[in-house]
Amino acid sequence: METKTEKISRNGGIWKGYIYLLPILIVLITLDFYPIAYAVYISLTNFGLFHFFSFSYVGLANYSLVFRTGLLTTLLIHTVIFSVGSILVMVPFGLGMAVIMNQRELRGKYIFRTMFLFPWAFPAFVTILIWKGMLDYNLGIINKILAYVSISPVNWLGTGNLAMLSLILVNLWLSFPYYTFVYTSALQSVPQELYDAAEMDGYGALSRLTRIVFPLLRRQIAFISIFGFITAWNNFYLPYLLTYGGPGVSTQTLPIYTYIDAFANVQFAIGSALSIISILILAIAVIIINHYSKMMTILY
Amino acid sequence: MNEVNDQTEKMFHPASKAKIRNNSHYRRMRSIKLGITYSILIIVAIYAVFPIYYVVLMSLSVYTTLAVVSVSGLLPSLGTLTSANYYNLLYHEPFAGWLGMTLMLTGISTLSGVAISITSGIALSRMHVPGKRIILYMLLIITMFPMTIMIIPLYFMFHQLGLIHYYGLIVPYSAGAIIFSSWLIKNYVDAIPRDFEEAAQMDGYTASGALFKVLIPMSRPVIALSVLLAFLGPYTDFALADIFISHANHYTLAIGLYYASQGTITINYSVYAAFSVLMGLPIFLLFLAFQKYIVSGFSLATYK
Numbered sequence: 001m002e003t004k005t006e007k008i009s010r011n012g013g014i015w016k017g018y019i020y021l022l023p024i025l026i027v028l029i030t031l032d033f034y035p036i037a038y039a040v041y042i043s044l045t046n047f048g049l050f051h052f053f054s055f056s057y058v059g060l061a062n063y064s065l066v067f068r069t070g071l072l073t074t075l076l077i078h079t080v081i082f083s084v085g086s087i088l089v090m091v092p093f094g095l096g097m098a099v100i101m102n103q104r105e106l107r108g109k110y111i112f113r114t115m116f117l118f119p120w121a122f123p124a125f126v127t128i129l130i131w132k133g134m135l136d137y138n139l140g141i142i143n144k145i146l147a148y149v150s151i152s153p154v155n156w157l158g159t160g161n162l163a164m165l166s167l168i169l170v171n172l173w174l175s176f177p178y179y180t181f182v183y184t185s186a187l188q189s190v191p192q193e194l195y196d197a198a199e200m201d202g203y204g205a206l207s208r209l210t211r212i213v214f215p216l217l218r219r220q221i222a223f224i225s226i227f228g229f230i231t232a233w234n235n236f237y238l239p240y241l242l243t244y245g246g247p248g249v250s251t252q253t254l255p256i257y258t259y260i261d262a263f264a265n266v267q268f269a270i271g272s273a274l275s276i277i278s279i280l281i282l283a284i285a286v287i288i289i290n291h292y293s294k295m296m297t298i299l300y
Numbered sequence: 301m302n303e304v305n306d307q308t309e310k311m312f313h314p315a316s317k318a319k320i321r322n323n324s325h326y327r328r329m330r331s332i333k334l335g336i337t338y339s340i341l342i343i344v345a346i347y348a349v350f351p352i353y354y355v356v357l358m359s360l361s362v363y364t365t366l367a368v369v370s371v372s373g374l375l376p377s378l379g380t381l382t383s384a385n386y387y388n389l390l391y392h393e394p395f396a397g398w399l400g401m402t403l404m405l406t407g408i409s410t411l412s413g414v415a416i417s418i419t420s421g422i423a424l425s426r427m428h429v430p431g432k433r434i435i436l437y438m439l440l441i442i443t444m445f446p447m448t449i450m451i452i453p454l455y456f457m458f459h460q461l462g463l464i465h466y467y468g469l470i471v472p473y474s475a476g477a478i479i480f481s482s483w484l485i486k487n488y489v490d491a492i493p494r495d496f497e498e499a500a501q502m503d504g505y506t507a508s509g510a511l512f513k514v515l516i517p518m519s520r521p522v523i524a525l526s527v528l529l530a531f532l533g534p535y536t537d538f539a540l541a542d543i544f545i546s547h548a549n550h551y552t553l554a555i556g557l558y559y560a561s562q563g564t565i566t567i568n569y570s571v572y573a574a575f576s577v578l579m580g581l582p583i584f585l586l587f588l589a590f591q592k593y594i595v596s597g598f599s600l601a602t603y604k
Contacts, residue, residue, distance in 0.1 A: 016508070020419045027475045028435075034453075035453035035457065112341050118584075130355045136366065139365075181595045233446075263455075275452070
């Protein structure tokens with residue numbers, strides 16, 4: 001393999017590859033690394049509404065401020081509830097739907113497939129705002145349907161815990177197609193003969209799943225779940241558009257608070273400090289999860 | 301050999317399997333199982349489709365506010381259907397102007413973003429570049445970063461350059477999709493055998509000429525996916541656009557929809573719904589057309 005690569009590159013020399021990679025390297029450095037370094041720098045100053053033109057270096061003051069005031073704890077709790085809650089409903093739901101869709105004797109698979117694509121295919125930005133209208137306390141269609149079956153209206157977006165539940169349920173709606181399809185293609189990578197052999201050996205449907213399919217797909221399932229956790233942790237549009245962190249602060253997550261604090265409250269330094277903390281926690285969580293899931297692979 | 305295959309096929313065929321265990325208990329279990337399966341599928345399908353159905357119905361109905369919508373109105377009747385909302389939107393509201401602004405911005409950034417993604421994806425897959433692994437790790441790590449961390453520093457960088465306006469958005473938008481798309485294209489090209497470009501080299505193409513001449517047509521599916529992703533990012537971006545654009549004439553559809561949702565959602569919901577449908581439907585149709593590529597592209601990205 002390596003010799004072939006060298007054969008191709010010999011014509012242009014070793015630097016030729018860099019010419020093609022120059023644009024992406026420029027993008028990486030100027031629009032990714034430099035801004036991140038800049039965010040670290042801003043987080044160490046008192047740059048904000050009160051020190052807009054003459055700001056100065058304040059060390060870790062912003063970091064200790066968010067720790068001391070309990071702001072970080074509040075935001076972290078919300079972010080963890082939202083992202084872990086999303087994963088806990090999305091992964092089993094997606095896997096279950098994939099297992100159901102993978103049945104051979106199922107008719108009309110194509111129709112269901114197409115209908116399940118709807119939430120994925122319509123831009124999330126648009127559908128989140130549609131959900132916001134549907135979940136409205138007084139005027140929303142969901143409460144009208146509930147009233148139709150004589151259930152008293154539910155203040156979905158106006159009560160703290162229910163607002164978080166709404167976020168997770170709308171997130172489930174937005175992302176279950178992705179999980180269903182990705183898990184379906186993972187399931188299809190398991191050879192049909194294995195299922196058949198297991199069925200002949202008298203395994204039931206459930207033990208076929210737990211004894212054969214899940215162990216085989218352990219790594220894919222772990223990877224997709226980690227990916228989903230990162231996406232949920234960083235999710236900006238859903239909480240921003242659906243609840244704007246409300247009611248009160250009960251659904252403020254790290255990404256939206258960072259944005260609101262920076263651009264609505266003009267507290268750039270604190271916003272930057274929070275986003276740096278967010279990245280550090282995410283990185284540690286991913287390393288731990290990845291380490292753990294890899295360990296599982298070896299232990300198995 | 302064929303006979304054996306035939307036999308195993310017969311054995312594993314659902315019909316003959318049913319014959320093997322042809323007792324009433326088994327059959328009853330099977331039909332109960334299928335019944336449960338279909339009920340779940342139908343419930344989930346309603347869950348999936350309902351919001352879209354609802355907004356399309358609203359956009360076509362004569363109701364103007366959310367308050368008058370009732371449960372019985374969820375079944376369309378011909379008397380209440382109208383296209384007036386679309387007419388009002390297209391001829392009276394600033395929709396057309398915003399659409400033009402959006403398409404210009406998304407068009408330019410999609411073209412430049414995808415061009416860069418193709419060259420980098422192919423180079424990362426095929427060319428011998430020292431430090432390639434580091435670049436690949438960097439790309440993967442950057443995709444994990446939340447975009448909100450970039451927004452504050454980007455705002456000040458662009459402020460210093462005097463680029464806080466509509467056209468300034470072209471730069472971050474083009475860059476937005478590059479990281480993930482290069483990664484996708486690199487993974488896709490990795491799976492294409494090298495024989496093709498070697499054959500092209502025999503035919504007299506230069507090394508890099510052969511790469512691009514052969515690999516670009518062969519990776520059409522993943523390029524289609526990259527185009528869609530590169531388009532979708534700026535098309536539905538609100539976070540950056542809202543702080544970059546201050547003039548209402550330069551609004552993109554996303555900002556327009558957001559502010560419409562703040563103001564008119566209870567007053568004139570039908571026009572708002574028509575706005576949502578007009579903004580979402582083209583993407584929806586593109587997505588359905590490309591669904592095969594999208595699903596396989598995402599599976600590829602997550603397994604590697």
